[in-house]
Amino acid sequence: MAKFEIIMPKLGESIIEATITKWLKNPGDSVEEDDALAEIATDKVDSEIPSPVEGKLIKHFFNEGDVIPVGKVIAVIEIEGDDDDEAEAKDAPKPEDTAEQKAADDKDEKKSLASPQQESEGLVEGDYSSASRFYSPLVKSIAKEEKVSLSELEQISGSGKDNRVNKNDILEYLKNRVEGKVQKPEPQSKQQVSYVAPKVEAPKVSAGLGDEIVEMDRMRKLIADHMVMSMQVSPHVTSFIEVDVTNIVNWRNKVKDAFLKKEGQKITYTPIFIEAAAKTLRDFPNVNASVDGTKIIRRKNINVGMAAALPNGNLIVPVIRNADELNMVGMAKRVNDLAGRARSNKLEPDEIQGGTFTITNFGSFDSLTGTPIINQPQVAILGLGAIKKRPVVLETPQGDVIAIRHIMMLSLAYDHRIVDGALGGMYLRQLRDTLEAFDVNMAL
DSSP states (O other): OEEEEEEOOOOSTTOOEEEEEEESSOTTOEEOTTOEEEEEEOSSOEEEEEOSSOEEEEEESSOTTOEEETTOEEEEEEESSOOOGGGSOSSOOOHHHHHHHHHHHHHHHHHOOOOHHHHHTTOOTTOOTTOSSOOOHHHHHHHHHTTOOHHHHHTSOOOSGGGOOOHHHHHHHHHHHHTTSSOOOOOOOTTTOSOOOOOOOOOOOOOOTTOOOOOOOHHHHHHHHHHHHHHHHSOEEEEEEEEEOHHHHHHHHHHHHHHHHHHSSOOOSHHHHHHHHHHHHTTOTTTSEEEETTEEEEOSSOOEEEOEEOTTSOEEOOEETTGGGOOHHHHHHHHHHHHHHHHTTOOOGGGGSOOSEEEEEGGGGTOSOOOOOOOTTOSEEEEEOOOEEEEEEEEETTEEEEEEEEEEEEEEEEETTTOOHHHHHHHHHHHHHHHHTOOTTOOO
16 A cells, blocks of 8 residues: 655745644554545634545644645545655654654753743743734744744844744854854843833633633634734824715616626625726825835735625635726626635635735624724725715705715724824825716716
C-alpha cells in the first residue's frame, strides 16, 4: 500500500499558517475523494481541507488547536498502489514530541519572570498583547523563544501586506542580531520621559447567580481584538449628512421586477450606494488611503469592503475590487454573489483582503445611523442608515412647499491623523449630491 501526504494548503497570498480547529476524520477512518479531513482557520477566514485521494487515514501529525505553517505535512492517507516509504513526512513532528515541547515551553515560560521595571518599560518577554500591529502566532512564538521584547519586535520592518512581519522577516532580524548588525533597543531613562500613559486594563467582572457564561468563538475574538486595536491606532471622528434618496427609491421600484426577470436576482439599494461611494473616492484620494508612521499611502485601486452580518452573529467584510469601474448591473451581481457566499462561509481568503474603504449598512436593521469603527489599515468607513419617509421643505420656483420624501442618514467615520473635518465633510457632501442627482430614467 502507498502513502499519500496531506499538507497544509496555501490559503492566500499573505497567509503563511493556519490553525486546525477540528479534525473531521480520525486515524482508521475511510476517506473518499473530496471528503473534508479537517476544519482550519486563519486570521482571515475559516475553511476545510478536502482529501485529494481515496483511502484510509492512518496518522495525524498535529492536534486540534495547533498552528501549522503552510506546506507542512499534517496527515497521511494509505491508498492503493506500490509501497513508498519516503511518502511519509520525514520532518513531521510526532504527537508525543509536540506534547514534550509544549511542556518544555511552559516550564521555560514560568522560569522567565520579569522584574517590575522591565514590565513598566514594555520589555516583558513573550507579552505582545499591547502590540500596535498584528503578529501571527508563528512570529510571536519565534519572538518569545528568542527573547525578543515587544519594543524590539515593533522596530522590525515587515515585508508582508500592510507592513506585517512574517517568518522570514524575524528570522533575518535574528540573524543580523547574532552577527552584531542590530542592537536591542535600550529603554529610555526616566529623565527622558516626561509622561507615561497608564496601562489600560479591563475591569474585573464577576458572574452573578443565574448568569450565563458563553466563551467567544474564534471569529468573535478576532473581531474584538481588531476593533480595540483600531480605536487605539486611529483618532476617530464621525460626520453625518442627510440625503434625499427619493429618486433612487422610485427608480428601484420601477426596475426591480424587470431586473429579477432578466438577471435572475434581486437588485437592492446596496450596489447603488457602493457605486456612488466608490466613484466619489476618485476625487478624494486621502480618504482612500492608509497611514504608515508619518507617510500617507494613497491607494491606486478603489477596493470597497462590504460589511456583512453572518447568521451566527459575527461579521465579515468581503471586498469588491476596482469598485469604481463596475456598472450598476455588474455591481449588483458582485454584491449578491459576495453576500451569498459570505453567509454560507464559502468566501476565498483573498476575497476578504486588500480593501481600501469600507461600507456598513445600519439600515438593514432599521437603525437611523451609527458611528462605525474604522477597518484598519484604512482611514475611513461609511455607514448607511435606514431610509424613512419624512416631511421636508422643498424649494420650488413657486415658493417653499412641504412634501413627503425618502430620507436617509450617511455617517463617515475617519482617521483624524490625515482626514480633517473639512475633507470628511466635502466627501460626504459630494456623495450626497451624487445620490440626490440620481437619474430616475436610467436604463439597465
